[in-house]
Amino acid sequence: MSETGTILNVTNVRKTYTLGRVKVPVLHGVDLDVRAGEWIAVLGASGSGKSTLLHLMGGLDRPDRVKGERASISFMDREITSLGSHALDKYRARDVGFVFQFYHLLPELDVMSNVCVGGMIRHGRLGYRTNRKSIQGRASELLGRFGLGDRLGHRPAELSGGERQRVAIARALINEPRVLLADEPTGNLDQKTGDSILDTISEHRASAGLTMVMVTHDERIAARADRVIRLVDGRVQEDPGL
């Protein structure tokens, strides 16, 4: 972590998608500092590049390389844009956790396995065998805390939307990441369930000191964040009004 307490730093990041022969620029030089323990809400219109920014910060995608310009994304002073694919895999497994709008649970696995699969990936075969008990204990604890203690053997298809999202959050938190990247986590839920999910995240964030970047288009939800930024024309605008 830098002296300023920045955990994630995004500097001059551009991203262009190619659709057939057409190049579609999405981000035009995004700069953003995320401080440790902070909850940032990223607002923006549909297609403004919110999810793209989240994917770039989570190491799922890489920014454009533009000649003469320096673009970087750093996590705790370590530039992740220059990491090799193996190191980037480790970064995703250890340091960040993803929560998606459509839950993205593995349909063949039960609740417990869906949560533990993150631990399996992080620790590898031998590591998981060694730490199996502690990983499973943490999964049980998280799921219990999220009200799913009695649904461990159920498959995602047997759960409600809210329950599925709680499982997804538990999975994102299983490896105790420093940063939670949530892409419209309540976008597919009714307001009551959405609020309940946010309460869950919020409680956990407070107790674990978790940094969270949450993409949303809902200003009401954004209002719960410590800081709100808007993506307008592919650039960040701080929104002091919320």
Place this chain on the structure above:
Amino acid sequence: MYQSLLTRKYLTSKLMPILAMLAVMLSVATILITWSVMGGFLKTLVNSGRSLVGDVVITWPNVGFAHYEDLIERLEADPMIEGATPIIETFGLVQLPDDRIELITIKGIDPSSYGTVTNYNDTIWWKPIEEPTPKDRDRSDVRLDPELREIMSVFESNANTLTRFDPASGETQDAGVLGVEVTGLNIRTEDGIYDPRTTAFRALPDGGIERVPGFMPSGGSVGLTVLALDSKGRPVDPVTRTIPIANEFQSGIYEVDTSTLIVPLGVMQRMLRMDEARRVEIVESENPFEMERDPDTGEMRPKRREIVGVDPARATNVLVKAAKGVQVDDAQARCKEIYAEFAAAHRGDVPGPMQMENQIRTWEDLNATMINAVKKETGLVLFVFGIVSFTTVFLVLAIFWSMASEKTKDIGILRALGASTGGIAWLWIRYGTVIGLIGAVFGTALGYVIVSNINAIHDWLGRTFGLTIWDPRQYYFIEIPSEVDLSKAIIVFIVGVLTCVLGSLLPAWRSAKMDPVKALRFE
């Protein structure tokens, strides 16, 4: 770790992996069945080819070599050799009961020693048997008939001594044993046995037909014509003689059984003038003016003297049986050494070891053409089935490609959780390996069960659907070979697994290279 968990879950929750397993299973079973049956066919053929040859053959064709008794004595004294027997092998013409004349291979044998070196006794067909042959369910084989038991015993005994009693003269005559297919009067049934015709018909010049005995061991005889050889091995005069038939044999090689006549060695030696004979050598006197009267013509001639000696009997081949546990190639090498000692002891009378270098051959060398033909046939069939089975690779590839497409979102999720490209590739390769292993285990088991019961299955197909694939009348062996060679099963098993692994490589590579962001957005 997550790969094994997902492999387990994917295996039990989808139909497609079961289809892939079925494809591997059927492919493995098909190859194993084909290879086992063709391999069994080759093995049976090879063993049949060995039945009248022994392990090693020492040959000096046409003129033959003398002092063979000494060679046999030397061979039998060696611990690597179990026994040896002399034979004469030549060609001749045989006149059958219906007057057909056929070119035939004639083997002049010494029945007692020939029986110890070869499986001659087992090949004798007309003899009493206790149990019916495998397909003779209605026990229609005449050899089983208790009423014919005694006469069958006589036929067998005649074959063992190569003699037959002639009631007309009251004498026991030298006799021959014909290949069971030579006369065409033994009809091979679909039960794999022979139904003998008791009567044959001979066309007469006046347009009439004469009935002649058709069942050869019971009074049948053939006319045999060979070319007698002089002491240099050159043919001189045709010699014809009637050979009573004592019995018939079945070696298992159709070509042998349609064109071979076995007769006593002595008979062949006499017909070919290869028997022991008095030798007269005429030497002119050293004084050219010394004269004498020719006792035959009464005329005067230069005086000369006769040197009288003995030309020893000759044989064209000595068949050798290796002692138990001795490899055929080792026995061949030893035979060459023994022959060299023998040739040194009879220098000038027998071919030298250099000339015999390529004439001391194993039974495999002798049957190389036949064995190689069947080996090539087996190879060809395997190649064709291999290509057909190779389509399994593409079938597995198609199934895996489809599954990998269906699981695109899972791949995106796993990548988001930190799974590496190698880890994702290994997920599919591991999945392919497991499917291959399961398919190959079931395929090998299925192949084993089918091959082990192939004759029962074949009979059932025949009874239920009227299908006869393996007809003993055409294939000559009564039953379909039904042994599974362990080494073949292991090879087919490994290839089955590899097939599946190969089929999973491209989908694995594609999944590993998938952009995780696109994968997560996949609908």
